[in-house]
Amino acid sequence: GENVEQHPSTLSVQEGDSAVIKCTYSDSASNYFPWYKQELGKRPQLIIDIRSNVGEKKDQRIAVTLNKTAKHFSLHITETQPEDSAVYFCAAMIQGAQKLVFGQGTRLTINP
């Protein structure tokens, strides 16, 4: 089955700097890759996603890149703000399998 590895497990950056979180997946049949943000005690919320026919997608300060050959995708957050502090999860969905496999999560802390 699919396996998703996420790194780093914790990340601390200064406010205004950029943060990058990386995920690798094992099954080349995966074709959908969402990123979720989960604040303490709250539900995971989708912040951005990318499909396998696209290499990069941006939404204001957030971007996701996908390298299908290397089977990895990354979340980029620029001009970080204190409210970006949360746990971020990547996930992968295999076409036809209809289920998401999540990474282990990255706890991002933005230092003022």
Add this chain to the structure above:
Amino acid sequence: EAEVAQSPRYKITEKSQAVAFWCDPISGHATLYWYRQILGQGPELLVQFQDESVVDDSQLPKDRFSAERLKGVDSTLKIQPAELGDSAMYLCASSLAADYGGTQYFGPGTRLLVL
């Protein structure tokens, strides 16, 4: 904006007792998922429904866990008997169309503590 509803939000029980969680997906969402999230880890799929049918329950501990979605709308997840290792957050999610990589929207979760 429509959201996935779950209840209760918190549940404390003793081991060997039965517990049940309820989920109401976003209206019109045919696909419903139950996940278990252990503290510090990502959500792990327990069961997936397409309308009232189970699509995937390969990770559901069927000796003690059961799930149903009788009318293809809301769903109940039950644990009987609960064990200490069941302490976790139980998340429900729904999506419009799973086979197209449909976006999954999560509920607030039920945090279970088994004593």
